[in-house]
Amino acid sequence: MYIINKSQVLDIARELQKEHQVYGPVMEKETRQVMFVAVDDIAELDLSAPIPAVPPKHAVFPHFERIMSYTYDRRNKKVEIKPDYDEKPKALFGLRSCDLTGIQCLDRFYLGQEFVDEVYRNHRKKMFIVTNTCNAPFRQCFCVCTDSGPSAHEGYDLNLTDLGDQYLVEAGSEQGKKMAERLSLSKADDSHRKRKEAIVDKSVSMFDSIAKDNKAWISRVVNRVTTGLIEEKVWEYIGDQCIECGACAFVCPSCSCFNIVDPVTGIDSADRMRTWDSCSYEGYSRMAGGHNPRKPVEDRRNKRFFCKLSYSQSKKYLRPGCVGCGRCAWVCPGDIGLPNVVTYIRREIQE
Amino acid sequence: MNYKSGICTFCGTGCGHLLDVRGNAVCGVFPLQNHPVSKGRLCVRGWNVHELLNTPEKITTPLIRKNGALAEASYDEAVSYLVDNLTKYKKNSSDEIGFLASPRSSNEENYLLMKLARSVVNTNNISLDSDPGHRLSLDVMHRGTGMAGMLGSLEEIAKADFLLVVGIDITKQNPIIGSEIHMAARAGAKLVVIDTRNTQIAKLSSRFLQIRPGAYRIAMAYLAKVLVNENLADTDFIKKYTDGYDGFASSLASLKEGDVAAKTGIALGPLQEVARDLAGSNAAMVFFSSGISGFDRDTISYIYNLFVLAGKIGREGCGVNPLTGINNLQGSYDMGIAPDLLTGFQPLSDAAVQDKFNREWGVKLNSGPGKSVYELMTGGNRLKALVVVDHDESIIRNVDEISAMDFVAYIGAFQNNFMNYAHVVLPIAAYVETDGTYTNTERRVQLSKKKVEPPKDILPGWKLIADIAFRAGAKWNYGSPADVMNEIATLTPNYSGISHEKLQGTFGIKWPGGAPRFSLEGTRRKVSFVPTGTNFAVPVASEEYPILLSIGESQHYWHQNNLMKKTAIPLREYNATLLLYPQGYVAISPQNARELNVRDRFPVKVVSPYGSMEAMVQVTDKVKPNTAYVAYFVHEMVTRFFLEHKDVLKRGEDATIPVRIVKV
DSSP states (O other): OEEEEGGGTHHHHHHHHTTSEEEEEEEOTTTOOEEEEEESOGGGBOTTSOOOSSOTHHHHSOSEEEEEEEEEETTTTEEEEEEOOOOOOEEEEEEOHHHHHHHHHHHHHHTSSSSOOHHHHHHHTTOEEEEEOOSSOOTTOOHHHHTOOSSOOSSOSEEEEEOSSEEEEEEOSHHHHHHHHHTTOEEOOHHHHHHHHHHHHHHHHTHHHHOOSOOOOTHHHHHHHHHTOSOHHHHHHHHHTOOOOOHHHHSOTTOOOEEEEOOEEETTEEEEEEEEOOTTSGGGSOOTTSOOTTOSHHHHHHHHHHHHHOHHHHHHHTSOSOOSOOHHHHHOSSSOOHHHHHHHHHHHHHO | OOEEEEEOOSSTTOOEEEEEEETTEEEEEEEOTTOTTTTTOOOTTGGGHHHHHTOSOBOOSOEEEETTEEEEOOHHHHHHHHHHHHHHHHTTHHHHEEEEEOTTSOHHHHHHHHHIIIIISOOOOEEEOSOTHHHHHHHHHHHHHSOOSOSSOGGGGGGOSEEEEESOOHHHHSHHHHHHHHHHHHTTOEEEEEESBOOHHHHTSSEEEEOOTTOHHHHHHHHHHHHHHTTOSOHHHHHHHEEOHHHHHHHHHTOOHHHHHHHHSSOHHHHHHHHHHHHHOSSEEEEEEOSTTSOOHHHHHHHHHHHHHTTOSSSTTOEEEEEOSSTTHHHHHHTTOSTTBOGGGOBTTOHHHHHHHHHHHTSOOOOSOOOOHHHHHHSSSOOOEEEEESOOSGGGGGHHHHHTOSEEEEEESBOOGGGGGOSEEEEOOOGGGSOEEEEOTTOEEEEEOOOSOOOTTOOOHHHHHHHHHHHTTOOOOOSSHHHHHHHHHHHOGGGTTOOHHHHTTSSOEETTTTOSSOOSSSOSSOEEOOOOOOOOOOOOOOSSSOEEEEEEOBTTBGGGGTTGGGSSHHHHHHHHHHHHSTTOEEEEOHHHHHHHTOOTTOEEEEEOSSOEEEEEEEEOTTBOTTEEEEETTOHHIIIIIHHHTHHHHHTOTTSEEEEEEEEO
16 A cells, blocks of 8 residues: 555556556546546546546447458468457556446456457556546445445556545555556555545445435345346336437446447458447347347347346356446436336336 | 547437547547537437448549449549539529539538529529428428427427427437437426327327327317317417417318317327317427428428417427428528528528628529429429439439439539439538538537548538639638638528637527527517418228328438448348348238238238339337338338329328238
């Protein structure tokens, strides 16, 4: 544990910038919307900004990216495939704990199973992560219900906590420790740790009064979602409100589904593009030949919440798929962000 | 910060977005949370706009048709070829040349195209093709209130406690407006949907009345009649603010109440309750489509008069709201893209208006009224030359007339079927490659800033049109689209005070003068009831043609998918249905399917008195027995079936055709 003065906290990002592309929270000046973006000017970073509208997912899993190109040599009947990996080391600075949890879910999906996704691995492999404790929740937050905040437990290299005039800097890895030492940060003592604990406790206690938009007692519905006992009419009620925009998946820190398209670039060549996909789309679950096992929208909504809330899926992520950021409720043109869906299911249980 | 704020340019909602700009490419999109209309939401189209912007199907070079095939040409060659032809047809411009403008072009580009046509080529033959229905709405609103636009405000949907949605599949056409309505209903507003189909918004409503195709007019007239019969009309409001009530009352008197239930397929009780709910509400809004599936003038007039009768215009949370399906449809009319209109709905026939434009433009305008391109093509005279800008493919239904022309020019950013008929093609920059303003369905003028450089040697539309004018001898002097807007603002009372400088950093300014909605206070004149007809006939099925077919659009088959086809995710969604129904589908009820002995995806023939088409059936409980529905993206329909029904479609009647469906 170390201590850094508030005025110097961006020095960490400046040090990281020497070898990394730094990403962090920046407020867009005209619209005052906070986005988690790649930055060149470290002074733009704002650790006190509200939770970014966009999660950091795009740093490891871009909205739209070329992952390879291929050319076919007709005469020799040979195909040449060139992978297009983004190998530049990246540093995520000022990440909120829910968003770190999202990255951990993505890690388990892309790296933690028998097949390792090389495109993702290249985005991720030289990464340095600096998290930022939430001293107070935001209106839409419910990370306390999903065990993903308000302060990160693991998976970071450095974790920052605002103690007032200073930041407490906790190292969560060897490279985190080295960074702290390279910056010659002074050591924190037990009183600092206690102050952090008090801050986190206070933050948790403020959820009742501040985080009023969403309540999601997800533990209550996990069993119900896992066993599939929820009545069809509840899913229909949810499906009727879905306009199939895809937003919930796009803003979800842990949603990993993608689509592949191969735009033709020449007579004998093509690119392979990977784009975000969403289970709300009808084409998402359509199979070759036209059969669609999840044709009605409510069946696809059902799938989404199975992914976020079922025990079977949690076994893959080693935690629930929902990280409690509340963004899906923000962007949903219906009224079926995850917290509301939990409410609808709980209502059914009570009935 | 690589995210740059902008305006989504698919539909007329005008949602705010942030585009992820890296280098000279747009790599992603994110909704804008503070935008007053979209409030951090986008639909499937908006969430994938970057895919369109990255399409390889762009026009990359000028092309000239040589020996039957389009061949690459230099810019000078192509633009001179175009200018030579404009000069050639200018001699007899009123008959021989037409300009087909785009409801997607920015206000600045449309204004300059309009100025080019009228002041340089000396013709008033300029029109839009897509969604001519919006003109009918504008005519009605203008005649009634003097304001040629939506009377309410999208921001105030949450303030209404009664919402009426008539004949529009709103969560598909304008999904974010549909969302606002849904949210208002969840917060307690009464949501009533009257539609031929059980749409998503119908499912979300507190009351859904499934109406027989073509019976909207009589239903609206009956609602008004209930207000009169039960003394529920807002008489204070009518006395203080309106004129023309007597005329409307006499139209209503000729409505035979005995016919209503049979003609609409709805019992009188529920209709009466809707009328009472409307009258009893504090603030009420009505939404309907202003597109191809929109209403005829008389139906719109009844909707408008109904709301005037109930005193539900001119206040917060009130309004009659025709919704545009394309991003700058409203702005195109504002820019005078109509043979008889100059900017801001100023009539060309008004001598004072003509003088003003003559003075400002330094020309003597052709005062002949001009005709729409559609009229010119189908009206018997032979149009010889046509200039088309960035267009949907619906015009392909006039493919015979277009291929017979001596000269067709296509100007656009993306490849389009029009190129198959063009003699010269000129590329222009995409909307993110130049500045421009767009006016959404609620009259909100929004500035979209340049975010990336256009490809080398490709000019933005405004610059290309200015260059064409210059080469044709005009002395225009615009340094930027901002200069163009300054000129628009000088000539157009509605746009007075609007400039790029003022729009910069805002979420738009609503004309006139930033007014959130139509207001009773600022106007010099009274609000009028508009004249209404007394023809309450509804299309009738016969023994020979027992099924009433209506036409609409769907989310992923949006305006012939000209743009959707150039994306990945929306394309896949389009293909999902097209793979199931390769020739398109005609939706019929399970009962009709049983009678015909067909199941989903069985091929059928749809036969009308005028023609026929083959399609697969989609069996769905969304349509009532003995009604059917076709999404009009179906290529087969657009080219032939529509052609055979031009007159029927022109009549409006929410485009209803009695048909017979037979198994093949």
